[in-house]
Amino acid sequence: MLGLGAMGDALASRLLGVGHDVTVWNRTPGRDTKLVERGAQAAATVAEAVVAHPLVVACLLRHPSVHQALDPVVDELRGRTLVNLTTTTPDEARELADWASQHDIAYLDGAIMAVPAMIGTPGALVFYSGSQTLFDQHRHLFDSWATSVYEGPDAGMASLVDLAMLSGMYQMFAGFFHGAAMVGSEGMTASEFAARQTPFIQAMTNGFAEYAAVIDAGDYTAPGQQSLEFSDLTHIIRASDEQGVNPSTLAAVQALISQQIDAGHGSEGLARAFESVRSVKGGRPAGGAA
Amino acid sequence: MLGLGAMGDALASRLLGVGHDVTVWNRTPGRDTKLVERGAQAAATVAEAVVAHPLVVACLLRHPSVHQALDPVVDELRGRTLVNLTTTTPDEARELADWASQHDIAYLDGAIMAVPAMIGTPGALVFYSGSQTLFDQHRHLFDSWATSVYEGPDAGMASLVDLAMLSGMYQMFAGFFHGAAMVGSEGMTASEFAARQTPFIQAMTNGFAEYAAVIDAGDYTAPGQQSLEFSDLTHIIRASDEQGVNPSTLAAVQALISQQIDAGHGSEGLARAFESVRSVKGGRPAGGAA
Numbered sequence: 164m165l166g167l168g169a170m171g172d173a174l175a176s177r178l179l180g181v182g183h184d185v186t187v188w189n190r191t192p193g194r195d196t197k198l199v200e201r202g203a204q205a206a207a208t209v210a211e212a213v214v215a216h217p218l219v220v221a222c223l224l225r226h227p228s229v230h231q232a233l234d235p236v237v238d239e240l241r242g243r244t245l246v247n248l249t250t251t252t253p254d255e256a257r258e259l260a261d262w263a264s265q266h267d268i269a270y271l272d273g274a275i276m277a278v279p280a281m282i283g284t285p286g287a288l289v290f291y292s293g294s295q296t297l298f299d300q301h302r303h304l305f306d307s308w309a310t311s312v313y314e315g316p317d318a319g320m321a322s323l324v325d326l327a328m329l330s331g332m333y334q335m336f337a338g339f340f341h342g343a344a345m346v347g348s349e350g351m352t353a354s355e356f357a358a359r360q361t362p363f364i365q366a367m368t369n370g371f372a373e374y375a376a377v378i379d380a381g382d383y384t385a386p387g388q389q390s391l392e393f394s395d396l397t398h399i400i401r402a403s404d405e406q407g408v409n410p411s412t413l414a415a416v417q418a419l420i421s422q423q424i425d426a427g428h429g430s431e432g433l434a435r436a437f438e439s440v441r442s443v444k445g446g447r448p449a450g451g452a453a
Numbered sequence: 454m455l456g457l458g459a460m461g462d463a464l465a466s467r468l469l470g471v472g473h474d475v476t477v478w479n480r481t482p483g484r485d486t487k488l489v490e491r492g493a494q495a496a497a498t499v500a501e502a503v504v505a506h507p508l509v510v511a512c513l514l515r516h517p518s519v520h521q522a523l524d525p526v527v528d529e530l531r532g533r534t535l536v537n538l539t540t541t542t543p544d545e546a547r548e549l550a551d552w553a554s555q556h557d558i559a560y561l562d563g564a565i566m567a568v569p570a571m572i573g574t575p576g577a578l579v580f581y582s583g584s585q586t587l588f589d590q591h592r593h594l595f596d597s598w599a600t601s602v603y604e605g606p607d608a609g610m611a612s613l614v615d616l617a618m619l620s621g622m623y624q625m626f627a628g629f630f631h632g633a634a635m636v637g638s639e640g641m642t643a644s645e646f647a648a649r650q651t652p653f654i655q656a657m658t659n660g661f662a663e664y665a666a667v668i669d670a671g672d673y674t675a676p677g678q679q680s681l682e683f684s685d686l687t688h689i690i691r692a693s694d695e696q697g698v699n700p701s702t703l704a705a706v707q708a709l710i711s712q713q714i715d716a717g718h719g720s721e722g723l724a725r726a727f728e729s730v731r732s733v734k735g736g737r738p739a740g741g742a743a
Contacts, residue, residue, distance in 0.1 A: 250688070252688055253639075324641070333628070335628055336726075337726065338624025342618055344730040345616065347668075363578075372647045378643040399623075408731065409730040412624055414705070415704070416624055
């Protein structure tokens with residue numbers, strides 16, 4: 164296990180807990196004390212850690228630190244398996260997969276949807292992509308950390324799904340902050356707002372599957388949809404301004420809606436706002452499904 | 454009942470269903486046929502509808518249509534009660550409350566958190582603000598439509614809570630569209646993404662109460678918070694760009710985070726992003742709680 168930040172520590176701790184032999188390394192010394200007390204082997208160098216086992220797990224600080232740690236030990240890594248759980252962009256994961264391939268290192272990319280405290284609990288989720296053979300081979304170990312989901316042969320896919328889900332989460336939190344600021348401008352506490360908003364938002368997530376069905380069918384004119392014109396947020400932005408609350412995140416959403424209304428699609432469903440964000444490349448033939 | 458759009462029709466229908474005498478009016482004729490078949494009285498003019506009962510409910514098309522419909526019958530409205538369920542901004546609701554007060558019309562503002570099909574079901578929610586006496590007096594009738602919540606004497610508060618909650622909802626949907634576009638750029642369907650995102654987002658709504666507690670306490674340095682620096686979304690925006698997906702809504706969220714990091718608060722909790730949106734007025738002493 165390379166990297167003993169909060170997440171690496173949790174992953175190593177769980178492996179020890181289920182009876183694996185674990186060797187640990189961290190760039191900054193002193194993070195391994197508790198793990199060593201519980202039976203982990205401490206490695207003084209990356210090379211020492213890498214040669215100790217056929218399976219190397221990296222959980223480092225973003226993409227550059229992976230090359231910093233592993234470029235000097237590329238000969239030691241040859242013929243071994245690298246499971247990289249470091250947070251990267253999809254293109255960074257693909258770059259690492261190519262780099263690994265060039266050096267005869269078997270590579271699987273992973274992306275963790277959990278905070279460290281969740282590792283080893285049923286709520287934690289880890290996406291993997293790259294070699295399905297490697298996934299199947301080590302799945303038993305992966306399942307000790309979290310629910311393991313294989314997302315296909317494109318090494319970037321695990322990271323892409325992870326970042327897509329996080330994007331939705333952060334936008335939801337920003338929406339909560341904006342709503343809390345609106346009612347807060349008249350003295351309602353954020354906690355009073357949370358009590359109203361939590362069940363409402365939970366219920367509204369049912370809309371995801373409905374919008375998704377429209378997007379996948381590609382027919383924004385199908386009956387029963389709330390129209391873009393009806394979804395115009397101008398009055399909410401005006402109300403936000405009137406209350407002295409910064410409407411910038413909501414205004415960015417309205418810009419997506421306005422773009423479609425201005426293009427003549429105002430009577431079509433709200434899901435058409437997807438057309439304002441979707442890939443201009445129309446998908447990459449190289450990766451994932453068609 | 455003034456206004457027989459989809460929502461006005463649902464409200465009138467429910468009142469008939471629980472045994473009330475209902476007189477209906479709509480600007481465009483011909484919308485009342487089914488309601489009249491079920492026992493509603495049809496009014497040919499607004500004045501005729503207004504004088505038929507002591508309680509007048511309006512569900513019209515935004516603020517201007519309320520004045521268009523009611524300014525000509527202000528004498529007929531004198532001494533009666535007006536419950537206005539038309540979607541307005543808080544300031545528009547306050548303006549109507551003032552106008553009503555000047556003409557000796559008892560006024561209660563309402564904001565509906567439901568689609569028409571939900572009226573009369575437990576999941577529907579209607580906020581009211583203005584006179585608590587009026588709310589208590591007519592609550593039994595209101596409860597036949599939805600769960601009724603009184604939000605205080607400021608007539609704008611019902612609308613403010615409604616718009617704040619809707620803002621959060623639309624930002625969540627925009628986040629879903631962005632995430633679906635990211636994975637869609639590699640061929641994952643929106644439905645496949647919805648299957649992953651729905652339970653995740655539902656679980657993450659538990660964060661609302663945690664962030665709210667931090668906001669209400671005003672201490673973004675309390676331990677155990679995910680820092681703004683850790684929440685930096687630059688790598689997700691870069692990944693979105695790399696996939697050809699428009700990152701504008703997520704970039705608006707990052708702007709709130711960057712503003713706080715640039716001001717030297719990067720090691721403080723993510724909830725501090727609230728400070729980038731909160732009211733510059735610091736609340737209006739005239740309205741709601743202190």
